[in-house]
Amino acid sequence: MNTARETAQSHVHVDNDQVRVSEWRFAPGAATGFHTHEYDYVIVALGEGRLRLIDAEGKETETSLTTGQSYFRKAGVQHDVINATDGPFAFVEIELKPS
Numbered sequence: 001m002n003t004a005r006e007t008a009q010s011h012v013h014v015d016n017d018q019v020r021v022s023e024w025r026f027a028p029g030a031a032t033g034f035h036t037h038e039y040d041y042v043i044v045a046l047g048e049g050r051l052r053l054i055d056a057e058g059k060e061t062e063t064s065l066t067t068g069q070s071y072f073r074k075a076g077v078q079h080d081v082i083n084a085t086d087g088p089f090a091f092v093e094i095e096l097k098p099s
Helices: none
Strands: 009-015 019-026 040-045 049-055 060-065 070-073 078-083 089-096
Touching: 019 078, 049 089
Parallel strands: none
Antiparallel strands: 009 019, 019 089, 040 070, 040 089, 049 060, 049 078
């Protein structure tokens, strides 16, 4: 079953030859939509919350994040990211472009 979700909002702060830095803000239940990461990237949580990740095969995982917590992923990740928190959630995404 395909459920329509509110779309998470992004704002690009920096985009140059080396990095792209975007701030993502999610209302409760909002999602990025399915996408593929073109570059290696780092996520830094701006608050506490849970994200539900749905990969290309439909597998769902959930992760809890605290303020300032970060994680790294390689380019090629394919997923939809959903705010599984009862309130709003935000993170900064830093994409590392090849030199």
